Amino acid sequence: MFVDYVSISVKAGNGGKGRVAFRREKFVPHGNPNGGDGGRGGDIIFRGDPNMNTLLDFTLNRRFFAENGQDGGLNDMTGKSGKSLVIKVPLGTLVKDQDTGEICLDITEPDNDYLFLAGGKGGKGNAHYKTATRQAPRYAQPGIKGEERNLTLELKIMADVGLVGFPNAGKSTLLSSLSNARPKIADYPFTTLFPNLGIVKYDNYRSFVMADIPGLIKGASEGKGLGLRFLKHIERTKVLVYMIDSGSENYEKDFDTLQNELFTFSSDMREKPFIRVMTKKDVLAPEKIYNKQYFDLEISSFSNEGLEELKLLIAEKIIETEKQLPF
Ligand SMILES: Nc1nc2c(ncn2[C@@H]2O[C@H](COP(=O)(O)OP(=O)(O)OP(=O)(O)O)[C@@H](O)[C@H]2O)c(=O)[nH]1
Ligand SMILES: [Mg+2]
Known part of the structure; x- marks a missing residue:
């Protein structure tokens, strides 16, 4: 527990x-x-x-x-x-x-x-x-x-990067693909009930800590779903990864909803560098029209597409924020 x-x-x-x-x-x-x-x-x-x-x-x-x-x-x-x-x-x-x-x-x-x-x-x-x-x-x-x-x-757990997304977006699956953590994964919302941490190695000797938190829904910052109770666990991360399901009806709106919940919870979240990722690329409908520039990366934890790039991008952002620290 x-x-x-x-x-x-x-x-x-x-x-x-x-x-x-x-x-x-x-x-x-x-x-x-x-x-x-x-x-x-x-x-x-x-x-x-x-x-x-x-x-x-x-x-x-x-x-x-x-x-x-x-x-x-x-x-x-x-x-x-x-x-x-x-x-x-x-x-x-x-x-x-x-x-x-x-x-x-x-x-x-x-x-x-x-x-x-x-x-x-x-x-x-x-x-x-x-x-x-x-x-x-x-x-x-x-x-x-x-x-x-x-x-x-x-x-308030200590992690370098936090995964943020609606329930079922594939956060826990990503954590288990990139690290040795084995969080519960299932095809229904609110599978994750508490934060999971994993260590992600991105070259022979360097690594960062990734946190997977329970899925957020609109109103999480006011206590809806499981969100609020766990948002504090990403307060200390250096970087956020917003994860949006390729099957979403409206990527922009989903992203705005997620970001709003975080900003309402704490305005410090505005200062955090973030990465915007489309998940489940392998089941993206080929006829789907969307603004490709909108995402930093499109990934699939099933085919491994984009995972290596994501690791490096996260590492790069973490290193950038560390450079800006006053000490
Ligand atoms: N096709 C496909 N399915 C995926 C991918 N990643 C995750 N899934 C599936 O999506 C479902 C949800 O995955 P989870 O990793 O549990 O999602 P989550 O974001 O952690 O969900 P919560 O813990 O409820 O917030 C599972 O059935 C996964 O197998 C992917 O890259 N491609
Ligand atoms: Mg999960």
Whole structure:
């Protein structure tokens, strides 16, 4: 199952208490104070895991605690620090404060640790409080409590290119032709119910990530069909491929409808370079009259016509957008 939105709570470990203790010596009623410091509480850390692609695991376990630090010991022994807790999430996960909606972290780097909450500091043992006038302090510091936060995790998958089209346009078929992804394909609308990702190799050592999302219909941006819920998954792509079925009655109108849904959803979509593709060229009626200039490419996932060109065109556009990035 694909899950892209969950609520969780996290808590960093408490710092351990400082200890009140005295050295035991013969004939000395109160030896030197030697209570150790409390250990630090464990941190809450998020890590982007490239092998995960859903937040499903978080529907089972929603509460995350890092370990508490241990209390200080005798003989100036510092308590053991609490273990930090690493929470693995898919790349593209936004960590938001549940109450304010503020984005706290955007997990985009694979295998990178994002420190979210530092554990509470341990309290100082009474050994620290000895002064000239107070040789036997009976006081030690308590540990600092670990911070606790309620969060929402929201996944916006990371892909270089997104496939956009009406249901049944052949999006999933294209993804399976170009990559090793094996999405469900069938001759009825709304076969795809959640986004699929695939890695498309376009020469010996270079590749890009392609996302196939559920089909859009007119009104998707207002929540019709499955569209809206999944449009956010193409918000981060660098390039869009609009896919229009060769059997469509009106290519221009279909394209405008698709584009309108995207623009209504987010005006950032206007900035994305796109490619306009006619699909199912193999069953294009020979007598069909249309403006051939209108499409960048005509393809067929059955005969493989145009697929190699499409890969290269996508790669070219991706590289172009990367060049324009400010860093
Ligand atoms: N003739 C022909 N049929 C195709 C081609 N590509 C896909 N199809 C068929 O079109 C139907 C729909 O294909 P899908 O890939 O599931 O379409 P989709 O766009 O992913 O559909 P949704 O997931 O419902 O949005 C299937 O029956 C495919 O076999 C093609 O190039 N030529
Ligand atoms: Mg599909």
